Amino acid sequence: MKLKKGLIIFTGLICILPIIAGVILWNKLPAQMATSFDWSGNPTAYQSKWFAVFVIPLMIIALHGLSSFSLLKRDGYGRVRELVYGLIVINCPIISVFSGLGLYSYALGHDLTVNLFAIGAVLVVSLIYGICSILKWQD
DSSP: OOOOHHHHHHHHHHHTTHHHHHTTTTTSOOOOEEEEOOOOOOOEEEEEIIIIIIIIHHHHHHHHHHHHHHHHHOOEEEEEEEHHHHHHHHHHHHHHHHHHHHHHHHTTTTOOHHHHHHHHHHHHHHHHHHHHHHHHHOO
């Protein structure tokens, strides 16, 4: 499988969506936002709005870029490399979007449990990645 730079760029742009949403919602978001939650959905840490809107998505984008760049520079590894690449390309955008949805919905007082977003993200990633891996390994 040839690693496609266009796909890396496209998925990186998806990672930016929470920043765009945060800028649009900026005036509605509280000054301090919950950024960490326990398994019951109770906040365990608060950060500034600036941190929640910009820094968290930028950390995910950095992980996506560094991981993708390191895979582009390595040769070999065959199917293992393809599976790791697929995991990075799928996980980073989904985690970015779901974390943004969870943080913003909680901050705006919507009756949505943050755990719902976490479970949804894990479910979507597992299903997509699992199906792709099974189809790829059957070649």
